[in-house]
Amino acid sequence: MKLDILAIGIHPDDVELSCSGTILKHIALGKKVGILDLSSGELGTRGSGELRLLEAAEAAKILGVSIRDNLGMADGFFINDKEHQLEIIKKIRAYQPEIILCNAVADRHPDHTRAAQLVAEACFYSGLRRIETTLNGESQNSWRPKVIYHYIQDRHLKPDFVIDVTEFVDKKMEAIKAFKSQFYNPDSKEPESPISVKNFLEVVTSKMSIFGRDAGYVYAEGFTVARTMGVVNLFDLK
Numbered sequence: 001m002k003l004d005i006l007a008i009g010i011h012p013d014d015v016e017l018s019c020s021g022t023i024l025k026h027i028a029l030g031k032k033v034g035i036l037d038l039s040s041g042e043l044g045t046r047g048s049g050e051l052r053l054l055e056a057a058e059a060a061k062i063l064g065v066s067i068r069d070n071l072g073m074a075d076g077f078f079i080n081d082k083e084h085q086l087e088i089i090k091k092i093r094a095y096q097p098e099i100i101l102c103n104a105v106a107d108r109h110p111d112h113t114r115a116a117q118l119v120a121e122a123c124f125y126s127g128l129r130r131i132e133t134t135l136n137g138e139s140q141n142s143w144r145p146k147v148i149y150h151y152i153q154d155r156h157l158k159p160d161f162v163i164d165v166t167e168f169v170d171k172k173m174e175a176i177k178a179f180k181s182q183f184y185n186p187d188s189k190e191p192e193s194p195i196s197v198k199n200f201l202e203v204v205t206s207k208m209s210i211f212g213r214d215a216g217y218v219y220a221e222g223f224t225v226a227r228t229m230g231v232v233n234l235f236d237l238k
Contacts, residue, residue, distance in 0.1 A: 001032070001034070001066060001067060001094075001095060002032070002095065002096050003032045003033065003034045003066060003067070003095045003096065003097045003098075004026070004031040004032050004033065004097065004098050004099065005023070005026055005031060005032075005033045005034070005097055005098070005099045005100075005101060006033075006034050006035075006036055006091075006092070006095050006097035006099070006100055006101070006145075007019055007023055007033065007034070007035050007036070007100075007101040007102070008035075008036045008037075008038065008088075008100060008101065008102040008103070008115075008119050009035070009036075009037055009038065009102070009103060009115070010037075010038045010039055010073075010075075010078070010103055010111045010112060010114075010115035011037065011038075011039060011041040011044070011052075011075065011111065012037045012039075012040065012041050012052045012053065012055065012056035012059075012070075012179070013041070013052070013055075013056070013059075013176070013179045013182060014037075014103060014112070014153065015035050015037075015101070015151075016059050016063075016172070016175045016176045016178070016179065017153070017176055017204060018104075018151035018152060018153050018221065019101050019151040019221055019223075020059075020063055020168075020172045020175050020176070021163070021165025021168045021169060021172045021208070021219070021221050022101070022151075022163045022165060022221050022223075023035075023063055023065065023101075024063060024064075024165070024168035024171050024172060025163065025164075025165055025167070025168055027063070027064050027065070028168075032066045033063075033065050033066060034065055034066050034067040034068065034069065034095055034097070035056075035060060035063075035065050035067070035068045035069070036068075036069045036070070036071065036088075036091055036095075037056060037068070037069070037070045037071070038070075038071050038073045038078065038088075038115060038118075039070075039071070039072065039073045039074065039075040039078065040052050040053050040070060040072065040075065041075055042075045043075040043076045044075075044182065044193070045190065045191050045192075045193035045196070046181050046182055046188070046190045046191070046193055046196060047181030047182060047190075048181075049075070051181050052179070052181070052182075053070065055178050055179045055180065055181060055182075056068060056070075056178075056179075058178040059175045059176075059178035059179065062171065062174050062175040062178060063171075063175050067095070069091060071087050071088070071091070073087070075111070076111060078111075078114070078115075078118070079114075080114060080117055080118040080121065084118060084122075085118065085121060085122040085125055086122075086131075086133060088118065088119060088122035088126075089122050089125060089126040089131065089133055090133050090135050090140065092122065092123060092126040092143055092145065093126055093133060093135070093140040093141065093142065093143045094135055094140065096143045097145050098145060098146050098147075099145060099146060099147055099148075099149065100119065100123055100145045100147070100148045100149070101148075101149050101150075101151055101223075102115065102116055102119040102120070102148060102149075102150055102151070103115040103116040103119070103150065103151070103153065104116060104150055104151060104152055104153040104154075104155065104157065104224075105117075105150050105157070105224055105226075106155060106157065107153045107154050107155050108153075108154040108155055108194075109153075109154065112153055112154075116150055119148070120148055120226070123144060123145050123148055124144065126142065126143055126144055126145075127142050127143065127144025128142060129141075129142040147225065147227070148225070148226065149223040149224070149225055150223060150224045150225070150226075151221065151222070151223055152207075152211075152221075152222045152223065152224065154194075156207070156210075157222070157224060158224075159211060159222030159223055159224060160223060160224045160225050160229065161222075161223055161225075161229070162211045162212065162214075162215050162217070162220035162221065162222045162223070163220055163221050163223070164212065164215070164217040164219075164220050165208065165217075165219050165220060165221050166212070166217055166218040166219045166220075169205065169208065169219045173201065173204075173205070176201065176204065177201075182195055182196065183195060183196055183200060183201065184196055184197065184198045184200065184201075205219070208220060208221060215238060216238070
């Protein structure tokens with residue numbers, strides 16, 4: 001299936017927490033969007049990998065994405081090497097996205113930063129025709145996405161641009177709450193984590209409010225990009 005946007009996260013819920021408003025907005029614009037989780041998040045403080053996969057499937061239904069895929073990499077212990085890059089390259093060539101959204105370039109969780117570099121390198125190598133891959137027994141053509149945008153996660157990085165997601169905040173929060181094993185539950189007997197504290201979801205909306213304020217939006221999601229961005233003319237800038 002040819003996608004317009006492929007959102008990649010090392011853990012199920014990375015995408016929902018950080019860029020699902022952007023996903024919802026582009027689906028509403030008629031774009032085909034998919035999600036690729038690299039692991040099942042099996043090392044998470046709460047829940048389990050199996051439960052996270054069920055929650056991810058429910059979140060995908062709420063968002064209305066065209067596909068949700070999972071590479072089954074080892075949470076915490078994946079590395080940026082040829083083997084892991086090739087697995088991502090196969091998916092990029094299969095879905096042929098124009099745009100990749102992926103983990104933050106710097107963050108509290110080391111998996112996020114490592115995944116950002118892994119995905120960025122895989123996107124480049126996916127465009128090299130001399131790297132040969134097959135999927136389901138068929139040879140794949142090279143494909144390089146036009147651009148990679150890194151969403152912002154736990155650390156408050158300065159975004160290179162923000163996207164107005166005001167209209168989609170309620171649906172975004174609904175998708176996030178599909179991962180109920182991960183968030184505040186007064187009846188839970190599991191250990192507390194940084195995202196299971198009572199006010200965490202308020203932090204998510206507050207961050208969107210801060211990103212939106214400077215641009216004149218109520219809520220926005222922020223992104224960074226490695227290369228210089230261009231605009232067609234000054235009137236395209238908000």
